[in-house]
Amino acid sequence: MLSALTQLLLFQLAGEVIARGLALPIPGPVLGMLFLFVALVIKGGPDKELQGTGLTLLQHLSLLFVPAGTGIMVHLHRVADEWLPLLLSLLISTLATLVVTALVMKLCQRTPATGEAS
Amino acid sequence: MTQEINQIWVYLSASPLLGLTVTLLAYQGAFWIYQRSGCNPLANPVLIAVSVLVLFLTLTATSYETYFAGAQFVHFLLGPATVALAIPLYMQLKRVRSMLLPVVAGLLAGSLTAIASAVLVARLFDASTSTQLSLAPKSVTTPIAMGIAERIGGIPSLTAVLVIVTGILGAVGARTVFDAMQVRDPAIRGFAIGIASHGIGTARAFQVSEQSGAFAALAMGMNGALTALLVPGVAGWLIVI
Numbered sequence: 288m289l290s291a292l293t294q295l296l297l298f299q300l301a302g303e304v305i306a307r308g309l310a311l312p313i314p315g316p317v318l319g320m321l322f323l324f325v326a327l328v329i330k331g332g333p334d335k336e337l338q339g340t341g342l343t344l345l346q347h348l349s350l351l352f353v354p355a356g357t358g359i360m361v362h363l364h365r366v367a368d369e370w371l372p373l374l375l376s377l378l379i380s381t382l383a384t385l386v387v388t389a390l391v392m393k394l395c396q397r398t399p400a401t402g403e404a405s
Numbered sequence: 406m407t408q409e410i411n412q413i414w415v416y417l418s419a420s421p422l423l424g425l426t427v428t429l430l431a432y433q434g435a436f437w438i439y440q441r442s443g444c445n446p447l448a449n450p451v452l453i454a455v456s457v458l459v460l461f462l463t464l465t466a467t468s469y470e471t472y473f474a475g476a477q478f479v480h481f482l483l484g485p486a487t488v489a490l491a492i493p494l495y496m497q498l499k500r501v502r503s504m505l506l507p508v509v510a511g512l513l514a515g516s517l518t519a520i521a522s523a524v525l526v527a528r529l530f531d532a533s534t535s536t537q538l539s540l541a542p543k544s545v546t547t548p549i550a551m552g553i554a555e556r557i558g559g560i561p562s563l564t565a566v567l568v569i570v571t572g573i574l575g576a577v578g579a580r581t582v583f584d585a586m587q588v589r590d591p592a593i594r595g596f597a598i599g600i601a602s603h604g605i606g607t608a609r610a611f612q613v614s615e616q617s618g619a620f621a622a623l624a625m626g627m628n629g630a631l632t633a634l635l636v637p638g639v640a641g642w643l644i645v646i
Contacts, residue, residue, distance in 0.1 A: 292485065295485040295488045295489055296484075296485055298488045298491075299484045299485055299487075299488050302488070312633045312634055312637075313629075313630045313633055313634075314548060314549045314552055314629065314630075314633060315484075316483070316484045316485075316487035316488055316548060316549075317487060317549060317626055317629045317630050317633075319484075319487070319488040320487055320488050320489075320490050320491045320494075320626050321491070321626075323488050323489075323491035323492075324491035324494055324495060327491060327492070327495040328495065328498070332495065333492050333495065337492065338492055340489075341489035341492040341493075342489075342492065342493070344482065344485065344486045344489050345486060345489055345490065345492075345493065345608075345611060345618075345622075346611070347432075348486055348604050348605075348607060348608040348611070349432075349436075349449075349450050349451050349604075349605060349608040349609075350428075350429075350432045350450075350454075350479060351479060351480065351482050351483045351486055351604070352451050352483075352547060352569055352572065352604060352605055353428055353431070353432055353451060353454045353455060353458065353476070353479065354428060354472075354473060354476035354477065354479050354480040355480060355547045355565040355566070355568070355569060356451055356454075356455040356565075356566065356569035357428075357455050357458045357459060357462070357469065357472065357473075357476070358469060358473075358562050358565050358566050359455065359459065359566040359569075359570075360459045360462060360463065360469055361469050361562060362560075362562065362563050362566055365536070365563060366566075369532050369533065369536055371530055372526070372527045372529075372530035372531060372532035372536070373527070373532065373536065373540075373567070375526055375527075375530055376522075376523050376524075376526040376527040376530070376532070376540055377523070377540075377543065377567065377570055377571055377574060378574060379522060379526050380518075380519060380522040380523035380526060380540075380543070380544075380571075381519075381544075381571050381574045381575050381578070381601050381602060382578065382582065383518050383519075383522045384515050384518045384519040384522070384544060384575075384597075384600060384601035385575065385578070385579055385582050385583075385597050385598065385601045386582060386586065387514050387515055387518040388511045388512075388514060388515030388518070388596065388597035388600045388601065388624075389511075389582075389583060389586060389588045389593055389594070389597040390586070391507070391510050391511050391514040391515070392504075392507040392508070392510065392511035392593045392596060392597065393507075393588060393590075393593060395506045395507040395510045395511070396504070396506075396507045396590075396593070
């Protein structure tokens with residue numbers, strides 16, 4: 288677990304350093320994910336430890352959003368003042384995004400050009 | 406006796422131990438309820454845990470700053486967890502390769518829809534400019550969205566909350582939406598939920614199937630990067646017109 292966690296942190300660190308050093312608009316952890324992905328492709332897969340620790344961490348991904356979510360208590364005022372636009376914006380936009388993404392993918396998958404039509 | 410309890414409380418409420426412990430307790434309780442409900446999306450563990458914590462902090466008159474001093478240790482793990490998303494992604498590499506066109510097209514269409522519809526609907530209902538800007542990156546994962554909000558003049562901590570609510574809405578509603586649309590491919594279901602509702606959607610997708618989860622992780626990562634590139638231009642433009 289220790290070596291796996293160290294690996295994850297090193298990739299994140301590399302991502303942060305390069306994103307900030309080159310002033311890239313992409314956040315460090317996302318760049319770190321990209322680097323790890325490339326490393327896995329080159330190495331032909333994760334070692335057992337990295338796979339175990341990584342998947343355990345992802346199993347409890349929802350937990351990691353709880354501290355930020357609790358921040359809603361700081362914004363109760365604004366939320367109370369603008370609840371209608373906020374609620375409608377989030378509802379409509381989330382629904383629209385789900386529908387548009389799924390629809391576009393479904394249509395593209397049917398295109399014979401992909402050779403994967405089902 | 407009361408005074409002693411009071412002293413213990415004064416000590417505990419100022420140490421990071423309490424914030425960290427109540428976060429883990431609230432989440433485990435919420436996850437237990439979620440499992441007991443047969444993983445019903447309405448019993449979303451983030452939603453339950455956050456509600457319990459807000460109630461607890463309000464009742465004990467604890468400030469969010471004090472709470473976060475402890476909870477930040479959990480919050481910090483978002484970084485390494487984002488990096489770890491490369492692992493399920495690698496495991497689905499073959500399937501991703503065979504779906505390159507739908508993946509790229511879905512990403513572009515979904516990412517633009519998420520940004521534009523959030524800003525436009527808020528504008529239509531007279532939300533303030535800073536609220537509109539805080540909404541623009543709402544479909545990407547918390548650390549990325551907060552960074553974007555900061556750069557374009559939104560309120561990062563408000564964005565963090567909007568991101569979480571978006572995640573919960575997607576995780577709760579996706580199954581109904583996909584069933585109504587007759588979208589059955591776990592890859593498409595996963596990818597769309599990852600685009601619309603980032604890590605919380607991804608967490609939900611992993612609970613449904615490994616393949617859905619991997620595609621959600623892919624979508625979340627790609628959308629994080631693309632939204633970071635798109636939002637400054639698109640949101641700025643939408644607010645001016």
